[in-house]
Amino acid sequence: MASAEELAAIKKAKILMVGAGGIGCELLKTLVLTGFRDIHLIDMDTIEVSNLNRQFLFRKHHVGQSKAKVAREAVLKFRPDVNIVAYHANVKSTEFNVEFFQNFHVVLNGLDNLDARRHVNRLCLAAGVPLVESGTTGYLGQVTVHIKGKTECYECQPKPAPKTYPICTITSTPSKPVHCVVWAKELAFTRLFGDKNQANDLDSQTKEASSASEQQVLPLELQEGESVASFAFRVFDYVFGHNIEAALKNEDAWKSRRKPVPLYLNKILPNIAEEFKGSCENGARPENSCSAMSVLGLKNPQEVWSIEDNARVFLKSIEILYATKSKAIGTLVFDKDDQLAVEFVSAAANIRSYSFGIPMLSLFDLKGIAGNIVHAIATTNAIIAGLIVLEAIKILTSDFNHSRMTYCLEHPSKKLLLMPVEPFEPNSSCYVCSQTPLSLEVNTSKSKLRDVVEKIVKAKLSVHSPVIMQGSNILYETGEDLEKDMVLLYTSNLDKFLVDLPTPITNGTVLSVEDFQQEFSCNLHIKHRDEFDEEKEPDGMILTGKWLTSQTPEQQLNVPGGPTEGNNVVEAVAGETKTINDELQEVDGDFAEILEVNTVADKKRKIQDEEQAQKRMRVSLDER
Ligand SMILES: Nc1ncnc2c1ncn2[C@@H]1O[C@H](COP(=O)(O)OP(=O)(O)OP(=O)(O)O)[C@@H](O)[C@H]1O
Ligand SMILES: [Zn+2]
Known part of the structure; x- marks a missing residue:
């Protein structure tokens, strides 16, 4: 039961909620039922069928509509007297600036990606507004509190980079189902249905690894007058037969590895031409034009299909994609909610797995891997939403x-399913809230300013509208109010090697990076390095700094990035050979370890100041 003081605070509070998805729907409902009356809600997305199982404010007839707006309307039906302002917008858009954030007493996040979380964190720091951050992954969830100067900010601890795989593992030497899924999604799907002109690392690697005769673009184009069925047969033989045979010619590669088996359609499905005759010819549409497996009578997505059925799904999904989405061919991007795309990728991944002697998986499992999905659990979202409200109060x-x-x-x-931990103090080496400089190792004569801007400043530091300066000289900036000649100058700087810039960037240069919207700034100390390992350091640049190495042992124990609705931990764990469930067990195992160490000072981890560490990490067993 809330105290009179709490009720008064709830009544007059102005809340900003970001995200109206799995956590957001629960949170909005819990907020209004708790008595909150003034809520602003931002979400950029529209409702999809796959949201309906847990985002209970939405119904089937809302599919395609704004999440923020529908969530508002749904809640107003049972609490018509509250003020809810819904924005169907990206929280990163300029209207949501520091002044906007300053209107609120607290910000509550229900997001699903690191980039947006970082952005909100910076705005909260700049505006001096407390942030309650949250995330769930299946049964796991967390709520953290970030108050400027009092607790760590959301970025005080480095987050794990999304799992990536060496390109040659994907193109030439897969050993796990996930390698075949990445191949099917990034190479096969993109090459067949996506933008063929887009530069693709996998392509260049394939070309390097192939003989001169294979250096042309893969013959994955539908020829004039060719039926889609015979095109699909040709694609099958090319990618699973001919390509594998070509790879086998490099005998050295297979000395210590199991050789893959080339697969040709006439061996797997000798009667396929008869089977497929006339099915999608001349624009004829299959009965169920959304799913190859339904057309083929395969009902159970949790069953592992035979190689024959995988081959059928592969061919049929190409046929149906051409029959139903012919106009979009050349522009499609893999979407985990697109049944046909999932069927194609699952079948292609399984066929490649079969060829390489890797276990095949069910469509259900492969979809999870391809979409980095850990199936969301509504109850976890509800628990987390409740905890967010408690922390907000x-x-x-x-x-x-x-x-x-x-x-x-x-x-x-320790007999607990909900584990409360005292918030950490701010990390004095954090590049965001303590403005500690970072270092960038880079080959200054081989890397261009564009590489630094795209791969580091935008991708790693989540700076959206960067201004890059060396001393008082601006090297790069964007913005609507810039003079034309400045735009030209900055654009031409992007394509210059660092040493060739008007004020050259060399070993020892200090670059300042700023983002006015985020009111963020940090310094990058440049360290020239000649060589980078192409496989391990594909960016040709490495971000280092005290922030990355300065974590105290207890900070290292915190769950990296935290589980999120469809994000961080998921990205970091999804897609290994083990099933997603195995992976979650592991994450949960780590969790248990964290808590174990939190309560029993673990000497092995060399906690230097045990007393201080215990104070900060004490698990308050008498909470709630
Ligand atoms: N930059 C952003 N601005 C505004 N809203 C965002 C931003 N990034 C993410 N979101 C919203 O955060 C919500 C996160 O919810 P959730 O994790 O349940 O994802 P979902 O997209 O609804 O579900 P799924 O990923 O499982 O399909 C989404 O509704 C998404 O639109
Ligand atoms: Zn910080």
Whole structure:
């Protein structure tokens, strides 16, 4: 039961919620039922069928409509007296600037990606507004509290980079189902249905690894007058037969590896031409034009199909994609919610797995890997939403001593499923809230300013509208109010090697990076390095700095990035050979370990100041 003070704070609070997805729907409902009356809600997305199982404010007839707006309307039906302002917009758009954020007493995140979370974190820091951050992954969830100067910010701890795989593993030497899924999604799907002109690392690697005769673009084009069925047969033989045979010629590659087996359609399905005769010819549409497996009578997506059925799904999905989406061919991007795309990728991945002696998986499992999906659990979202509201109330009543980061576990640890932990103090080496400089190792004569801007400043530092300066000289900036000649100058700088810039960037240069919207700035110390390992350091640049190495042992124990609805941990764990469930067990295992160490000072981890560490990490077992 809330105290009079809490009720008063709830009544007058102005809340900003970002995200109206799995957590967001629960949160909005819980907020209004708790008595909150003034809520602004931002979400950029529209409702999809796959959201309906857990985003209960939405119904089938809402599919395609704005999440923020529908969520608002749904809640107003049972609480017509609250003020909800819905923005169908990206939180990164300029209208949501520091002044906008300053209107609120607290910001509550229900997002699903690191980039947007970082952006909101910076705006909250700049505006001095507390942030309650959250995420769920299946049974796992967490709520963390970030108050400027009092607790760590969302970026005080480095987050794990999404799992990537060496290109040659994907193109030449797969050993796990996930390698075949990445191949099917990035190479096969993109090459057949996506933008063929787009530069693709996999292509260049394939070309390098292939003989001169294979250096042409793969013959994956539908020829004039060719039926889609015979095109699909040709694609099959090319990618699973001819390509594998070509790879086998490089005998050295297979000395210590199991050789793949070339697969040709006439061996797997000798009667396929008869089977497929007339099916999609001349624009004829199959009965169920959305799914190859339905047309083929394959009902159970959790069953592992035979190689023959995988071959059928592969061919049929190409046929149906051409029959139903012919205009979009050449522009398609893999979408985990597109049944045909998932069927194509699953079948292609399984056929490649079969060829390489890797276990085949069910469509259900492959879809999870391809879409980095850990199936969301509505109950976890509801629990997390409840915890967010509790933390928001503590903030609103200035009850900071009781603020807690709370982890929701799959299996009890110390008999607890909800594990509250005192928030950490700010990390004095954080490049965001403590403005500690970062270092960038880069070959200054081989890397261009564009590489630094795209691969580091935007991709790694989540700076959206960067201004890059050396001393008082601006090297790069964007913006509508720039003079034309400045735009030209900055654009031409992008294609210059660092050493060739008007004010050259060399070993020892300090670059300043700023983002006015985020009110963010940081310094990058440049360290020239000649060589980079292409496989391990594909960017040709490495970001280093105290921030990355300075974590105290107890900070390292925190769950990296936290589980999120469809994000960080998922990206980091999804797609290994093990099933997603195995992976989650592992994550949960780590979790248990974290908590174990939190309560029993672990000497092995060399906690230097045990007393201090324990104070910060104490698990408050008497909470709630
Ligand atoms: N930059 C952003 N601006 C505004 N809203 C965002 C931004 N990034 C993510 N979101 C929203 O955050 C919500 C996260 O919800 P959730 O994790 O349930 O994802 P989802 O897209 O609804 O589900 P799924 O990923 O499983 O299909 C989404 O509704 C998404 O639109
Ligand atoms: Zn910080």
